[in-house]
Each structure stands twice: as structure tokens, then as C-alpha cells.
Amino acid sequence: MPNNIGARKLAMAFTIRLLLFSSLFLLPVSVFAQTNGGIAVGDFLTATAANSSPWLSPSGDFAFGFFPLGSNDLFLLSIWYAKIPDRTIVWNADRDNEAAVAPKGSTVNLTANSGLVLRSPQGEELWKSETSVGVVANGVMNDTGNFVLQDRNSESLWETFNNPTDTMLPGQTLERSGKLSSRQSETNYSKGRFQLLLQEDGNLVLSTINLPTNFANEPYYATDTTSGTVAGSEGKELVFNVSGYLYVLRENGGKYNLAVGEVVSARDNYIRATLNFDGIFAQYYHPKNFTGNVSWTLRWSEPDDICQRNREDSGVGVCGYNSICTLKDKRPTCGCPKGFSLLDPNDPYRGCKPDFIQGCEEDELSRTNDLYDVEVLTNTVWPTSDYVRLYPFTAEKCNESCFQDCLCSVAVFRDETCWKKKLPLSNGRVDVSLNSEAFFKVRKDNTTLQFSPMPNPDDKKKKCSNTLIPVESVILATSIFVSFMFSAAVCLGFFFIFRKKQVRSIKNMLDSNLCSFSYRELQEATNGFKEELGRGAFGVVYKGTIKIGSGVQVAVKKLNCVIQDGEKEFKTELSVIGKTHHKNLVCLVGYCDEGQHRLLVYEFLSNGTLASFLFADTKPSWTQRIEIACGVAKGLLYLHEECSTQVIHCDIKPQNILLDDYYTARISDFGLAKLLMMNQSHTHTAIRGTKGYVAPEWFRNMPITAKVDVYSFGVVLLEIICCRRSVDVDNSREERAILTDWVYDCYRGGMLDAVLVLDNEVQALDDRMKPEKLVMIAIWCIQDDPSLRPTMRKVVQMLEGVVEVHVPPCPSPYTTRTG
Ligand SMILES: *[C@@H]1O[C@H](CO)[C@@H](O)[C@H](O)[C@H]1NC(C)=O
Ligand SMILES: *[C@@H]1O[C@H](CO)[C@@H](O)[C@H](O)[C@H]1NC(C)=O
Numbered sequence: 001m002p003n004n005i006g007a008r009k010l011a012m013a014f015t016i017r018l019l020l021f022s023s024l025f026l027l028p029v030s031v032f033a034q035t036n037g038g039i040a041v042g043d044f045l046t047a048t049a050a051n052s053s054p055w056l057s058p059s060g061d062f063a064f065g066f067f068p069l070g071s072n073d074l075f076l077l078s079i080w081y082a083k084i085p086d087r088t089i090v091w092n093a094d095r096d097n098e099a100a101v102a103p104k105g106s107t108v109n110l111t112a113n114s115g116l117v118l119r120s121p122q123g124e125e126l127w128k129s130e131t132s133v134g135v136v137a138n139g140v141m142n143d144t145g146n147f148v149l150q151d152r153n154s155e156s157l158w159e160t161f162n163n164p165t166d167t168m169l170p171g172q173t174l175e176r177s178g179k180l181s182s183r184q185s186e187t188n189y190s191k192g193r194f195q196l197l198l199q200e201d202g203n204l205v206l207s208t209i210n211l212p213t214n215f216a217n218e219p220y221y222a223t224d225t226t227s228g229t230v231a232g233s234e235g236k237e238l239v240f241n242v243s244g245y246l247y248v249l250r251e252n253g254g255k256y257n258l259a260v261g262e263v264v265s266a267r268d269n270y271i272r273a274t275l276n277f278d279g280i281f282a283q284y285y286h287p288k289n290f291t292g293n294v295s296w297t298l299r300w301s302e303p304d305d306i307c308q309r310n311r312e313d314s315g316v317g318v319c320g321y322n323s324i325c326t327l328k329d330k331r332p333t334c335g336c337p338k339g340f341s342l343l344d345p346n347d348p349y350r351g352c353k354p355d356f357i358q359g360c361e362e363d364e365l366s367r368t369n370d371l372y373d374v375e376v377l378t379n380t381v382w383p384t385s386d387y388v389r390l391y392p393f394t395a396e397k398c399n400e401s402c403f404q405d406c407l408c409s410v411a412v413f414r415d416e417t418c419w420k421k422k423l424p425l426s427n428g429r430v431d432v433s434l435n436s437e438a439f440f441k442v443r444k445d446n447t448t449l450q451f452s453p454m455p456n457p458d459d460k461k462k463k464c465s466n467t468l469i470p471v472e473s474v475i476l477a478t479s480i481f482v483s484f485m486f487s488a489a490v491c492l493g494f495f496f497i498f499r500k501k502q503v504r505s506i507k508n509m510l511d512s513n514l515c516s517f518s519y520r521e522l523q524e525a526t527n528g529f530k531e532e533l534g535r536g537a538f539g540v541v542y543k544g545t546i547k548i549g550s551g552v553q554v555a556v557k558k559l560n561c562v563i564q565d566g567e568k569e570f571k572t573e574l575s576v577i578g579k580t581h582h583k584n585l586v587c588l589v590g591y592c593d594e595g596q597h598r599l600l601v602y603e604f605l606s607n608g609t610l611a612s613f614l615f616a617d618t619k620p621s622w623t624q625r626i627e628i629a630c631g632v633a634k635g636l637l638y639l640h641e642e643c644s645t646q647v648i649h650c651d652i653k654p655q656n657i658l659l660d661d662y663y664t665a666r667i668s669d670f671g672l673a674k675l676l677m678m679n680q681s682h683t684h685t686a687i688r689g690t691k692g693y694v695a696p697e698w699f700r701n702m703p704i705t706a707k708v709d710v711y712s713f714g715v716v717l718l719e720i721i722c723c724r725r726s727v728d729v730d731n732s733r734e735e736r737a738i739l740t741d742w743v744y745d746c747y748r749g750g751m752l753d754a755v756l757v758l759d760n761e762v763q764a765l766d767d768r769m770k771p772e773k774l775v776m777i778a779i780w781c782i783q784d785d786p787s788l789r790p791t792m793r794k795v796v797q798m799l800e801g802v803v804e805v806h807v808p809p810c811p812s813p814y815t816t817r818t819g
């Protein structure tokens with residue numbers, strides 16, 4: 001692995017050199033291309049490698065045009081120093097925080113009404129300058145590095161100096177609420193995690209922002225140029241004057257100098273102030289006349305120690321989670337503790353991930369107690385993320401306490417105090433002045449579980465929904481949100497309206513959001529139980545309309561097994577169900593409990609059951625099916641682990657999974673198994689569930705745990721993958737009758753194509769959602785031995801690509817199998 005990374009680095013370094021060389025080669029062409037700095041309306045530039053002659057300033061110092069990004073024939077519309085070989089961009093076009101990267105053949109036109117317009121070769125508008133008023137007469141690439149659009153009277157309509165990216169040049173000012181944004185990395189010009197902002201109160205601050213929003217964390221550097229006690233001392237603007245001085249000009253004319261010390265001549269040097277991608281705001285200079293290999297010299301930078309930001313509210317820190325920041329020449333360098341590796345091997349600033357799984361459940365599942373080694377790191381601290389503080393304590397006891405505690409990942413000891421911390425750790429840094437010790441629990445290699453983290457760091461960690469193409473995923477995200485809000489609104493709406501209406505019967509209300517209906521009310525709502533929606537193990541479901549406003553559609557389930565003298569238990573169970581709220585669960589809005597009448601009132605879902613959707617003649621698309629599988633998994637995870645009382649469904653099957661307006665999967669009938677089993681003994685003699693979906697422990701007198709749902713989920717997942725029922729007795733070929741057996745045989749025989757129902761989309765998907773991987777997950781779920789089945793949490797993690805999926809064993813090794 002280290003060799004691998006080394007090789008990649010070498011290759012990268014080589015590529016960069018090659019690029020430097022080729023851009024050097026292109027330079028002379030550029031210099032003579034155009035020299036008066038004035039550009040007329042109608043002029044345009046085309047992005048091509050061979051003759052990308054930019055618009056130059058009169059002196060030839062600055063160039064505006066397409067800067068080759070080096071790979072894939074991509075170009076960045078930008079301004080750069082035309083006479084020096086360093087690839088130093090001082091401004092670039094930026095849209096919605098993404099650098100406006102243009103493919104080969106794109107053009108930028110100077111137009112009278114819209115200013116600069118950047119279009120792809122297909123004519124799609126990629127970016128334009130926002131000239132809201134006036135008609136553009138011409139453009140000027142000024143010697144100061146400012147590109148200006150002017151009207152007939154040479155009044156400026158738009159200039160790059162007023163729309164800065166990460167760099168300021170002499171002559172440029174930043175007004176209040178003006179800001180610079182860092183880029184993602186040295187070579188990625190999209191908006192990064194840091195910003196320099198002149199606040200409305202006059203304070204100039206550096207802070208991290210939480211992408212993709214602009215939410216700024218507490219500043220890690222500030223000039224404190226606010227009005228304070230002296231009126232008029234607040235900052236008015238940040239000035240980089242033409243002599244190269246950088247200061248905050250106060251309202252009263254006073255100056256707060258940022259860069260102190262010797263000033264270099266602005267006539268003989270290029271000077272710039274840049275907010276670097278690692279959060280350092282720095283001033284650099286470069287001689288205008290030079291021979292040989294000269295590069296930028298640092299003149300000044302802030303903050304002094306960016307690693308030392310130890311406030312909870314200042315964000316994750318420059319190096320990302322779980323990493324260690326060390327200062328080298330005033331710049332941060334990032335590393336990972338032992339047992340951790342970089343999330344993104346090409347970007348050390350993205351943070352680190354553990355190479356092992358740690359958690360209470362995992363610890364318990366392991367049959368040995370000797371799971372961890374302890375790594376001791378001296379003078380390394382993570383100032384936040386602690387959950388317990390022990391004092392007075394000794395270092396030895398601190399180490400021991402963390403070692404025994406399955407929640408603890410690292411303990412930091414200093415001055416008789418022990419801080420126990422859990423992942424992820426933030427703002428880690430080395431600080432010799434602290435005299436501290438950090439005890440790190442690192443899992444021993446040979447005891448890792450069957451689900452070890454991904455060995456291939458190139459795999460991106462993405463959520464299920466990200467597998468869709470962007471437009472679709474936006475729609476989907478919106479629709480999920482809308483449907484979630486809708487169901488929340490329905491639930492709450494019922495709650496409030498009925499609370500008002502039924503003040504007298506308020507004591508009937510359960511300790512939840514459920515409302516109590518009379519039998520008559522439901523009889524009316526369902527028009528005398530007329531329209532049947534479906535029949536299940538627990539009763540018949542009818543469609544109804546509750547008269548609230550223009551009427552709300554509901555599904556009313558008449559429970560057919562009446563529980564004797566179970567009044568209290570019925571309510572207890574109902575209140576458990578009533579407290580569940582998850583976008584992948586059907587919302588229970590109320591109930592009726594009148595003598596022998598026990599009814600449940602659910603929200604009505606328009607798109608029917610997964611069964612009718614899946615087994616229809618036209619097969620749903622792969623992405624849609626996977627989305628549904630993820631939804632079911634998340635709903636189950638919620639029932640198992642995230643609601644206040646664990647709910648085991650016991651009857652997961654496509655008939656119990658409903659689809660709302662947006663085809664979001666919603667599990668129904670949960671909580672009922674327990675509700676209707678109450679008077680039975682807990683040895684589970686009576687099997688709950690449906691043939692083809694029930695786990696073997698039901699037949700084997702084994703304890704029933706949440707793992708029975710995992711089994712059923714595995715079967716449903718296979719049905720989703722194959723668009724086929726789990727049991728198909730009509731199938732002419734006997735070996736295909738039982739889906740689980742058939743899939744495993746095909747999987748083992750490397751003939752999955754025989755079972756999969758795929759569409760064209762699948763080829764375009766990334767590795768994570770590959771059908772084979774999903775089959776493997778399903779096979780893990782249908783293991784006969786419940787302890788081999790993953791938890792739903794792990795299933796979700798596997799579906800999301802957070803943990804690797806290993807080759808599953810044969811699901812039923814002790815039974816004779818068909819085929
Ligand atoms: C460049 O900008 C400076 C300062 O704004 C101005 O004085 C000068 O005339 C501009 N040069 C051109 C060519 O427009
Ligand atoms: C730059 O980073 C952004 C965000 O991480 C990413 O979406 C984009 O693809 C990157 N651009 C390039 C050219 O690598």
C-alpha cells in the first residue's frame with residue numbers, strides 16, 4: 001500500500017512537471033498575441049491548447065483567457081501572470097462556488113448586454129459576468145491585473161477586482177461584506193473551506209465554512225477592528241494599495257496594518273495577497289525581472305499557528321477529522337495516527353479514517369478480549385470530542401479506563417486529568433508545551449470482523465441517493481423531503497385538529513401523537529368499510545377519508561384477532577408505534593379501541609405496495625429499485641436501533657412495504673407482531689411471518705431477535721434485485737423455484753446474469769451499486785446462522801459503501817439444497 005501511494009505521488013509530480021514545461025512552451029505565443037489591453041464588443045476567445053492566445057494587459061504582465069488545467073482538455077477562464085512560469089492564477093470565473101471549468105472548444109464572448117459570456121462547444125452557458133446596468137462598450141485588461149468592462153463613457157460596469165476569488169492585488173480593495181474564498185486544493189479552483197471576510201462591524205476575520213453552505217464557524221483569526229470603545233475605529237475597507245501595503249482602513253481614517261516589516265518595491269515586484277487553500281492568508285512577492293529559477297517569496301502570513309484552533313465552534317480544523325496537524329514553515333501539514341489512513345490519499349487535508357471498526361457491538365461479537373493495542377502519542381492533543389473527564393486520575397488508570405470502555409477511542413492525559421474521547425476527533429495537533437499523553441486504541445489486525453473497512457481508499461464514500469444522476473437526485477431529494485414533510489404534516493395535523501375537537505376525550509389520547517377515533521367516525525370515514533385496499537395477516541385494510549378541511553385520505557385497518565383483556569398492553573404498544581417517525585415508515589395517525597372493535601388508522605399512500613410495483617409487467621429501473629432497498633434498510637435500522645423501544649417487525653415482505661407519491665419506500669404493519677402476540681408465550685411456538693420470508697430460527701426454537709428482520713430483508717432485497725417473487729412454485733424449472741437457493745447457486749457459479757433484471761443504467765453506475773455487491777449483501781442477510789447476519793446498521797453501511805462487502809459463505813451449510 002505505501003508503495004502504491006508513493007508511485008502515485010511520483011506520477012503526479014511527473015505530470016505537474018510536464019505541465020509546467022508545456023505551459024512554458026506556450027508562453028512566447030501568448031505574449032505577442034495582443035497588446036493594447038482593449039477588447040471590443042464582439043471579440044471572443046476559444047479554448048484550444050494550440051493557440052489559446054489570451055487578452056493581455058498593455059505591459060503584458062497579466063493575461064485574461066483560457067488557462068489549460070492540464071488534464072482532460074479542460075480550461076479555466078481566468079487571469080494569470082503572463083510573464084512568470086509559475087502557474088499563478090489571480091482570478092477565475094466561478095459559478096455557484098464551482099470553478100467554471102470549460103471543456104476544449106468553449107468560447108468566451110464580449111457582448112454589449114451581458115458582458116462576458118462563457119459557453120460550452122454545445123452552446124450551453126457556463127458562466128457570465130453579472131453586468132446588471134448599462135451597455136458594455138469595451139473591456140480592458142488593466143496592468144494592475146484588473147479586467148474591467150466599461151460603458152461608452154469609460155465608466156466601469158463590472159470588474160474582476162470587485163468579484164475576487166482567493167487573491168487580492170495592489171490597487172484592489174475589499175468593502176464591508178466583501179470576501180475572498182480559498183480554493184479546494186492547490187490545483188482545484190472550486191471554492192474551498194476557508195474565507196476572509198470584512199464583516200459589517202468592520203472586523204476582518206478568517207474562518208472555516210461548512211460546505212456546501214456558507215455557514216461560517218467562529219473565526220480563527222480577527223483584526224478586531226470594530227468600533228470597540230472608540231467610535232469611528234471600525235474597519236471601512238481592506239486596502240491593498242499600489243505601493244503594496246495591506247491594511248484595514250478605519251472609518252476615522254486610521255489604519256490597521258496587516259503586513260508589518262520591510263516592504264518590497266511594487267515597481268520591481270509582482271505582489272499578491274492570497275487566501276491559501278489551507279487557510280493561511282499570506283502576502284507574496286516575485287521579481288518582475290529575473291533569470292533562472294525564481295519563485296514566490298513569502299512576506300507575511302496569518303495566523304501564526306493555524307493548527308492551534310481549539311474551540312468547539314471553530315469547525316473541524318484545517319486537517320479534517322481524526323488527523324494531526326503540525327506546523328511547518330507556518331503552513332499546516334497533516335498526518336494520521338497509527339491505525340488510521342487518509343480518507344482521500346491525494347488530499348491530506350480531508351482527514352483520516354480508522355482502518356478498523358470499533359464499537360460496543362463489534363467488541364462484544366468478537367470472541368476474544370484481546371482486541372486492541374494501545375498506541376501512546378506524546379504531546380498530541382485533540383482539544384474537543386471528549387465525553388468524559390476524570391479527575392484526579394493517573395496516566396495508567398486513564399489508559400486502562402479507555403481500554404475497558406467500548407465507547408472510548410482515545411484518552412488524553414495531562415495534569416492529573418483524563419479526557420476520554422470518541423471518534424471523530426477534531427482539531428488534533430502536536431503541542432510540545434502541553435506535556436500530555438494520548439492513549440490510542442488500535443485494533444489488532446487478526447481480530448477484525450468479517451466486515452472490515454475498505455482496503456481501497458479510492459472508493460468514494462457516498463450515500464445511496466448520490467448514485468443517481470444529479471438532476472434526478474435533486475428531484476428525489478426534494479421529493480423525499482416533500483413526502484416527509486407531508487407525512488409529518490398529516491401526523492401533526494391530525495394531532496392538533498383532534499386535540500381541539502376532542503378536548504373532552506383528551507384522557508383517551510395516548511402518550512403520543514395518536515388520536516382516538518370512535519367506531520362510528522371510522523365507519524363514516526370508510527363509507528361503511530366499502531373500499532378494500534388489501535388483506536393481511538392482521539386484518540383487512542379499507543380506504544377512507546377523514547373530514548379535515550377538504551378531507552384527508554387514510555387507510556383503516558380492522559384488526560381481526562381481538563386481544564382479550566389486553567386494554568393496557570394495546571395502548572402501550574400503540575404508543576410505541578405512535579412515537580415512531582421516520583421517512584421510511586408509514587405513519588400511524590390514530591386508532592379506535594371500542595369493545596371488540598380495534599382499528600388502526602394510517603396515512604394513505606398512493607402508489608400501492610412494493611409487491612405490485614416490483615412484480616408488474618414493466619420492471620422499475622435499477623436506480624429506483626436500489627433507492628427503495630436503501631429506504632427499507634433505513635426504516636428497519638430505525639425500528640431496530642433508533643426508536644426508544646426496539647421494534648422487531650417479524651413480517652417484512654413486499655406486501656408490507658408501501659410506496660408514497662414519490663416512490664419512497666415506507667414500511668407498514670410494524671409493531672403489530674408484538675401487539676398480537678401478547679397472550680402467547682414467549683417461546684414463539686407460533687410462527688409470525690410469511691412463508692418464504694421467515695428466518696430459520698422460527699422453526700428451530702431459537703430466540704427471536706432483530707436478526708429475523710435482517711433475514712426477511714435479505715429475501716426482499718433479492719426480490720428487488722431480480723424482480724421476482726421469493727417462491728415461485730409455477731416455475732417449470734425446479735431449481736429456480738426458491739429464489740434464495742437459485743441466486744446463491746448462480747452467484748457461486750459466477751452466472752449472476754441469469755438472475756438479474758437490469759437496465760442500461762447499470763453500466764453507468766459506479767462500483768458501489770454493482771448488482772453483484774448487492775447480491776453479496778443479500779446473501780449475508782439470509783445466513784441460516786443469525787449471528788453471521790449483519791445488523792441493519794451494517795447493512796445500511798454496506799449499501800452506502802462505507803464498509804466493504806466480503807465474500808459471503810453459503811447461507812445454509814447444514815441443509816440439503818436443491819440444484
Ligand atoms: C488601469 O487602472 C488604473 C487604476 O484604476 C487606471 O488609472 C488606468 O487608467 C487603467 N488602465 C487602463 C488601460 O484602463
Ligand atoms: C474540485 O473539487 C470539487 C469538490 O470537491 C469536485 O466536485 C470537483 O470535481 C473538483 N474538480 C476537479 C477539476 O477536480
Ligand SMILES: *[C@@H]1O[C@H](CO)[C@@H](O)[C@H](O)[C@H]1NC(C)=O
Pocket residue numbers: 241242243244245255
Ligand atoms: C500606501 O500605504 C502606505 C502605508 O499606509 C503609505 O505610506 C503609502 O503612501 C501608500 N501609497 C499610496 C500610493 O497611497
